[in-house]
Amino acid sequence: MSIRPLHFLFLISILFLNLPVTAQSNDPLETVDFENQRMWVDSIYNNLSLQEKVGQLFMVDLFSNGSRASHNKVRGLITEQHIGGVIFSKGGPGQQAKLNNEFQELAKVPLLIGMDAEWGLAMRLDSTFALPWNMTLGAVQSLKLIEEAGASISRHSRRLGVHINFAPVIDINTNPENPIIGNRAFGEEKINVTNKALAFMKGMHREGILSSAKHFPGHGDTNSDSHKTLPTISFSRARIDSTELFPYYKLIDEGVSSIMVAHLNVPGLEREKNLPSSLSKTIVTDLLKERLGFKGLIFTDALNMKGASNHTSPGDIDLAAFLAGNDILLISEDVPKASVKIMEAYNNGIITEERLSHSVKKILKAKYKAGLHHYLPVNPIGLEENLHTVQDRVLNEELFENAITIVKNDLGILPVKDLDTRKIAYVHFGDDSGDAFLTQLRKYSRIDHIKAERLDEMISKLREYNLVIIGYHKSNASPWARYKFSRDELTWIHEIAKNNLSILNVFTRPYALLDLNSSSLMEGIIMGYQNSPIAQEKTAQILFGALEARGKLPVSAGEEFPAGTGFYTRAVNRLSYGIPESVGLRSTGLAKIDSLVDLAISRKMTPGLQVMIARRGKVIYNRNAGYHTYEKKTPVTDTSLYDLASLTKILASLPLIMELEERGVINFDSRLGELMPYFIGSNKENIRLQDMLLHYGRLKAWLPFYVPTIDRATKRPSLQYYREKPVENFNLQVANEMYIRNDIRDSILGVIRSSSLEKQLGYKYSDLPFYIMKYYLEDHHNAPLDLITYDRFYNPLGANYTTYSPLEHFSLDQIVPTEEDKLWRRQRVHGFVHDQGAAMQGGIGGHAGLFSNANDVTKIMQLYLNGGHYGGRKYLEQETLEKFNTCYYCENNVRRGVGFDKPQLSQSGPTCGCVSLASFGHSGFTGTFAWADPDEEIVYVFLSNRTYPDVDNRALIRENIREKIQQVIYDSIEF
Known part of the structure; x- marks a missing residue:
């Protein structure tokens, strides 16, 4: 039986019509109602002048607690340069909401609002909620909890009028001396980093926030900061492809909304010497867009960072970044000058209409997906309560409970039992408070806080104790805070461990253990990761067996403690401490x-x-x-x-x-x-x-x-x-x-x-x-x-x-x-x-x-x-x-x-x-x-x-x- 050509085409069309919408494109910016999206995008684009189209390429930064002059400058960029977006930085949520609403009213095309909120709005804003840093999350074995972390941060972001969170960080931090990534990375193993990033991204998308994987092609193995200089990634193309790029393959397949390109010198990928990756057509277009097939938004990292700005002058750097294949030029040093440069290139045929519309329409598609075709202002009523929910506190507790890691447990010393045979001392090291830790410890047993001016005095005082709990407490103010033991601290801890049964509790990043020459003398070591009160309290609860220990090291801390180290311990029916909702009670009722x-x-x-x-x-x-x-x-x-x-x-x-x-x-x-x-x-x-x-x-x-x-x-x-x-x-x-x-x-x-x-x-x-x-x-x-x-x-x-x-x-x-x-x-x-x-x-x-x-x-x-x-x-x-x-x-x-x-x-x-x-x-x-x-x-x-x-x-x-x-x-x- 023969089938006539027209009938065959009709049957084929029916088959395609019955395919799922997602099968029509692997474009992460495309929505389910892609036809309406396309019509909206085309309508907006066709009604923009050249200057307005070029303006969409820029996302400028603003501190909501900044000066009136800085706010006026952004107002001018919105009305005169028609910028496409704002990335909010330091300030407070109330003021940001107010400015957000005002700026959106000024804009002809709704603004795409972005933030760096890797561990929550608190990364940039006061009076907002912070979840654990990525390094801490890297120790958590439950991907469901990581997804909930991404969702929680995204709920807060959406509530504040933010459309894109520049997260997750998918750098593989294989260099302990990395000054800028470190705690911002999920770890050093590509599988762990990828799985955590995918889960985090899934939570973001679930709550309607656009994601942004960073810092392409990989900022994890550097010992310099691209904010200050141009770091070099000296690995071969094969190594970069198998390690640094590994998470990108997976996240692109799963629909990451955008990717941020770092300012890095990568000789293995770019032949031109000291050309920042953000300005490299080979890296942005040939590798990211064509070889990896990425169709989402491409952001430069901030163009005012020295890793990029040292390469060329304002305006020229923006044009170079756009020609390299980036869509959004983040934090340009001079938007008017850059806009003129790009329009000149357009008029001179250096930038084609196809190239300009490619990026601008992608930006408009992203705005549609973010809901800006039905823009609503931020409602200030209830904002504070919405950004500090009980559910967030429960999640924060669960994340720390699941992250805290026992990395050494000789003699099965953990959890501590047989309290009737223990005389316990606590010794404090570090430059931050350990009060929350000591207070929680004392809910389980008598704990004496021992202090001394001299080492010999300390050793003498500790002779009457058969267990010493050492707390090493470093600042929790930021993930970049100093974490290393001082020389004197290393000496004191070594001598204490040599003379006493000891458990060391480290409330900073795991790399602190690299300098610990007395780890072999310790019977127990617990990694608390951060020195927040909740990390201290949960560590004490795990130490005494009120909670199970479930975490695993996300990075290596020397040969003794490779990534993946972590002892599981069972709870021993002691009281733990937490939030009503975690056990099925309502805080509002108990109030x-x-x-x-x-x-x-x-x-x-x-x-x-x-x-x-x-x-x-x-x-x-x-x-x-x-x-x-x-x-x-x-x-x-x-x-x-x-x-x-x-x-x-x-x-x-x-x-x-x-x-x-x-x-x-x-x-x-x-x-x-x-x-x-x-x-x-x-x-x-x-x-x-x-x-x-x-x-x-x-x-x-x-x-x-x-x-x-x-x-x-x-x-x-x-x-x-x-x-x-x-x-x-x-x-x-x-x-x-x-x-x-x-x-x-x-x-x-x-x-x-x-x-x-x-x-x-x-x-x-x-x-x-x-x-x-x-x-x-x-x-x-x-x-x-x-x-x-x-x-x-x-x-x-x-x-x-x-x-x-x-x-x-x-x-x-x-x-x-x-x-x-x-x-x-x-x-x-x-x-x-x-x-x-x-x-x-x-x-x-x-x-x-x-x-x-x-x-x-x-x-x-x-x-x-x-x-x-x-x-x-x-x-x-x-x-x-x-x-x-x-x-x-x-x-x-x-x-x-x-x-x-x-x-x-x-x-x-x-x-x-x-x-x-x-x-x-x-x-x-x-x-x-x-x-x-x-x-x-x-x-x-x-x-x-x-x-x-x-x-x-x-x-x-x-x-x-x-x-x-x-x-x-x-x-x-x-x-």
Whole structure:
């Protein structure tokens, strides 16, 4: 069967019509509605004069914080020279938005707005967001995160009216001495650089921003700066093709919008001696446009850079760059002169109409693709908020978490475990702050900051420590900041590493390790890449195993640390710290907590407080508010210690009880007479342990042990019981200048033994079970309760702010006072336990006496949520926790678990009523509260001294502040 020619052509045309639009062209500037785009471009072009066409070739620079004269100069270039675009540089977002709108109104053809925003608008603008530098991103193994980085920066750019970001940098930085690229490169390996650049570009395009690969044909292996001179790339054509050009092949295939040509001397590609690559037709046209087949925009690098401007004079250099094949002449030194030169060349036939229209129409196509055919001015309303979103902060955290690299891990020293065997020192080197690092380290363990004027003094001080954490902190102000160790620093670090188990943390570029002659002596080395607070905090979290280490070196740091080095470490169930959205909570919702906190402080419900919230093992809210007292002399800080009151029950006594129960030493059916023979023959002999801890054992709520010790006549503490100074048989300190007789502990137990029981069986909250269990626990372990809890829990947990008798370990100004006691102690209760019964036991009670901060309380509650695991150690079994966290007598309207408080069964109770029935915790008389919810993986801790100065101040309780905060938490859950 024959097919007639016309029919054949018709069939072929149908086939082509059914192909995807992208198959029509590999032009990265072409849009899906290419016909409309073409019509718009042609219409604009055909209505331009020669001068206006030539004007489109120029993109001039402007500082939004520059002088009025500089702004007027650009205004003139827009109206008189008809320039095609502006590249904004230093300044602020508000002023830039204002100028952007004004300039666009002045332009006959909408301006193409560009910026260097390689790591965000903050590269050029104040008050804007910065993501990590490319070298840091080069260590990240997740390409999805890199794509999100490109998208985030592009959202900011688009919001500010920017159409093209001169990124990604795809230079392969194989020269550690490179003065201008360095941290701006993704690394030294072409595959890694290419993959990161492609992902970054994909994110840019997703958000509608034009990309620009730079610096063609490759600025990575130079030791000079093209801003100051003409660097030479001395490699062969084959080497350049296989290495420097490798990313360009890939990005061109994937549709990079533009390419920026550098000012480089490349003898392997251009025969003319010292001809900048930006002016080389061989490089721009023959290589980039024809051999590589690139159809996007081609920018020169800034023509005012010495690498180009030293070659020829203003105007001539612009003409040469255009004749070489560039489309946009970036930052010309003299636009009017250059425009005249180009028009003269056009009129003299040196530049053809075809050549001019080729570039100008490409520029117009780019403007169409950027949306300038439907130009809208920048809306200043909400600009600041849009440039600082919570999502950006979450991404920034994730990027650093994934970048930080463990490059050495001898003896498996990382992450640091076994805190009970460690005495840790921190030593600071470098010229920038390490405060964020040290503060974060101290959230995990006791860390002493050791300083010395002389090396021998330093070595002597460090002898008492078995682990030294070294922080090397260099300026994070710019990616070009100095990074090398000084000679003295190298000597000091060498000697420290020779004498101590050491972990070095480097907060600058990896090349710093090249000079480190003591790396073989270090047990651990962590690369933090930058010295931003977030890099310091995340490094500390990785060091202690709160986060996994996932990064890999993007460049080599000598033979010992080649590119790709990186040890993966698993997290060990320690608390990490981050942003609510990273664990499915809304920051905007949690912001309501601030209002409740401020209300509590302003209405004097408490002088001050701490609130901490963690979800899925991550602390996402930490607020210290107010002062220690209403005199407002000492503000509440992270390290302020509060009297926990009854939280002592579940944070001190209960874990020891659970430990003995799972070991079979005791059980729920153990009778009090079996546990303590002292109670045999009493009315308490047959009370079951379970019932006692469930407050279902008919025990009295409390007994006023201190009342009989007050002289009835004087209404003051009786000399029969007290002394002002410790003397024989009077060594238990109750308060300042107040010591009680030692045998009072026996008297207290005797009073409990002889006390009557409640007449009817029913729920009755009582402190007495934990009085009793203190005696049992101390007898079983043959040690006082404070030492037992420290050795078995607090020390290995790194709960170094949790203690009985806080004045023995902390200064008075770190401890929050609880009451102005006018009845018994007749003094400010400060540094001593508020509860009278615990005070009479020397401050160490099973029901009260513990002091701590919110961070440590959260650790212990998180241990419970972790099923008894924390920091790589198992403290309790999951089954044990579940057994104690059970409401055994719910049907009898007893909400309590065994030791733990549980959610209310009716209208009133300890919680907001919004928590799961699996949740548990406790509250304390002084205004404390700790609650954990396994279902939602939430820990909520509230510490206050609402009893100061008067215990009768019940406003905090009456206004349900703690419960309202808990409700806000649950209202803020997104997923």
